[in-house]
Amino acid sequence: MGLGMTSRITAIYHVTATAATIESRAQGIAVEQSVEMPLAAIDDPRVLEEIVGQVQSITDLGQGVYEVRIGLAVETTGLEAGQLINMLYGNTSIQDDTVLWDAEFPEEVFAAFKGPNVGLEGLRADKAPGRAMTCGALKPQGLPVARLADLARRFADAGPDFIKDDHGHADQAFSPYAERVPAIARAVRESNARTGFKTRYLPSLNGNLDQMRAQIRLGQAEGLDTFMIAPMIAGFSTFHTLVRENPTTAFFSHPTMTGASRIAPAFLHGKLFRLLGADAVIYTNHGGRFGFTRETCRAIARNATKPWGGLKGAVPVPAGGMTQDRVPEMVECYGADVILLIGGGLLLARERLTEETRAFVEAVAALPAPPGPGAEEVA
Template identity: 25%
Template sequence: MERIFATYLIETPYEVEQAAAVLAGEQSSGTFVSVPGETEELRARFAARVEHIELLDEVPTPSMPGDFLPGKIYKQAKVIVSWSVENFEYNIPALISTLQGNLYELRQFTGLKLDDFELPNSYREHFRGPKFGLRGTKELAGVGPKRPMVGTIIKPSVGLTPDYTADLVRTLAEAGIDFIKDDELLTSSANSPFAERVEKVMRVINEHADKTGKKIMYAFNITGDCRTMQTNYETVVNAGGTCAMVSVNSVGWAATKQICNWGGLSIHGHRNGWGMLNRHPFLGINFPAYNKIWRLAGVDQMHVNGIKNKFWESDDSVVRSIKSCHKPFLNSESVLPVVSSGQWGGQAFETYERTKSTDLLYMAGGGIMAHPSGPVGGVSALRQAWKAAVSGMTLEQAAQEYKEFGESVLKFGRKEVNAQ
């Protein structure tokens, strides 16, 4: 029988083998005592199994509340547990409940984090994955394989009128932008009703496409209840849009899959709330597992933060996230990693050096809008930075070679030149 394998990072004051067995029992057929009906045959068929244990470290104090055992050392380990597919068939919410359910409540653990999981090939027959994915999304935006998509976010987050937003989109379109998105805080507001914003923004985008042949991708934030999201989705499709943004943690897996199933738009998965799920090193979920959950739903684009981002996430974690988006998974060759958070052209060099890829959406808010030469200079500077990074130039060489990038270095990153 096919099995699902999940990798956890754990911390416990007990013997690791004992704690891992408790996890396997809690998340399958077991309870804290033997009960009638729990036969050896049943356990053999349906009980989770501990497949592998790797000790990592020992620490004197617990990472979070759990059983405090005076004088005990807290052992940290990597544990692989498996389940028979029979336990949940192809029900992903049931799978999520198993991989991320009551195990977080177990007192035997003072640290527990889902790191990754693997599914058997039979899941290919039940889940299409992303409709557009990385390649299809870049094609929709008219961006070839040799450079990243360059994008920005409408700011201020809330408060702008549809007319002002459309004027800003016109400026960005003329600057040569590939991608623009609503902020995750903006859905439909008193000063910017959703349908009016879509109508006015898409009029600008369609007019620009008629003149130039390039259709900018705009990610309209359709997040809401299921009926609202369907209405918003249809509004975008009817206006000729190519993309919708969804706050995936807010609406959940089932609602996100329903949106992806409609299949007419590239779905931009915003992961706001990610820090709540991941920030603690021994609690929550790591991006490789998180990414697979949303790829099963069909999301085409996933946020991954960025190098030297404005948040807490380390560069190593960001690089791992980008690479996990590129890694094949079931029917999905790859999804588009969305690199954002305090980005400007200066981070392009390390991003490329560590990933050796231009298959990403590189988004800058202030890095474009606050450029000394305005948005036109901001878009040019980002493209120049990536061209220089791919060709092997240093940041300092690029600043001397390209006027607009040099201006952005003076404003955003003088210290990075000095560090070369």
């Protein structure tokens, strides 16, 4: 089979196999992720030449793992977000000898999906240069709206750059979105007016596309320009649709349900979510409650921020059990192009929430930040 003239994505898989089996496994993935049928049953030369996936290379990585690079025809994706992940990993995700490790996209993919609306530069625009950014989280779900708004006010009085909904906040009876979000937005707005800080509140979007659209409109009516969404729950199409429908709005991706470790985190958070339009990507930092290594986390940050396909950068947001004593080490790890998110660790201060959050904000502001992982390579 020749390499053909069709434009292709190179999907990169890590496959556990033996020297005797890897060639047939690689060919099997190429077929599974394209025509999903025996090639002997295909009599159309154009399909064989331009649609069937093509094994581009197989590299022995040692320890029984091979890198397999497969060319997938761009036209099979229809340049649509859900179909993109369907073609990249769909059925092969069910074969547990595989990891979707990475992908290389041709220009037309970047041009079609477009990436972040405001990106790293936009989110940093009104911040002092050379420092990391900060974020707090409104928890727990179950509190009534008035208590969440009070919590938001006490956070905002300390001037963090962002305050996010817990990802458990949806549209529950105990704090319906349509009551919760205006009340919190008002509390933060009033605090900003009083303090002069520019804290942004991010509500968590939930439900279906119509519901999320209404939630964005409601938030925008309250002056909000930043929202959080969980792409693995919303669906890639829903996520991408909302990003493109709201070109001046920023979106933080939340990692809930990304747990299939069979998509490499550096690819999923650092590239795929960025491609679809995450301005900031929340993920579970090393040394917290989750198992990512420091190397994985820096790879996520590198992919999110490095020059790539002409897209804006996305801000890495390492989280998941972070505490203030980790601030220097995290700034050392990520540099200035990061949002440091401390959730429960600040809430433990209870009545001293504002003071603790203020100490966090000031500690970050005072820390000179080295270049982040994104500066390490030029794409």
